[in-house]
Amino acid sequence: MKLYDYKPAPSPRRVRIFLAEKNIEVPTEQIDLRAQSQLGEEFRRLNPQCAVPYLVLDDGTGIGESMAICRYFEALYPEPPLFGRTPVEQGQVEMWNRVMEFDGYLAVAEAFRNAAPGFKDRALPGPLPLEQIPALAERGRLRVARFFDALDERLGATPFVAGDRYSVADITALVTVDFAGWIKLGLGAQHGNARRWHEQLASRPATAA
């Protein structure tokens, strides 16, 4: 088994934190996104989506998408459960993880990729060259600001994003907040609940993965 990874990138970090929380060790290979190795013939043959993380099992089966990889490991190693225990918890975790991804993570990605000079003509991950749209970068920043407010409100109501327990939704939210640093946006003084939560998560050893 091998996990194709790129240490500085946010999506594979979601998987690395997840694995570390479960104490699972998987051999990794770095795909240098700065050098655009994801677009090279060798990696493209493995994963036509040209993105990391990407997991290849011993029988050659490939699993892309960070959440698909996490679900695979959750099924193999259910403890500690990070996608919820009971049906209600599972529904809540799924909901909040999607909210964190769609409203938060994708907003940061929109703002970052449509503005960063290094991503000229690479406004979306994947094999298709796509032009940057500056208006999307601006809209992304507004969405991120709104996301921080919503995250703070949620964390004023519950200790963790999906309720009383730490879950994959916290991983997505944490990676999103740190990713926002790339576009120089961060939690403000008014986001006391989210700041407390972020500090608490930062002290979990897995967060450094």
Ligand SMILES: N[C@@H](CCC(=O)N[C@@H](CS)C(=O)NCC(=O)O)C(=O)O
């Ligand atoms: N939805 C995918 C997104 C994967 C993704 O966007 N990965 C980025 C790194 S964070 C990537 O490989 N980018 C390649 C590129 O920009 O061409 C997932 O969750 O795994």
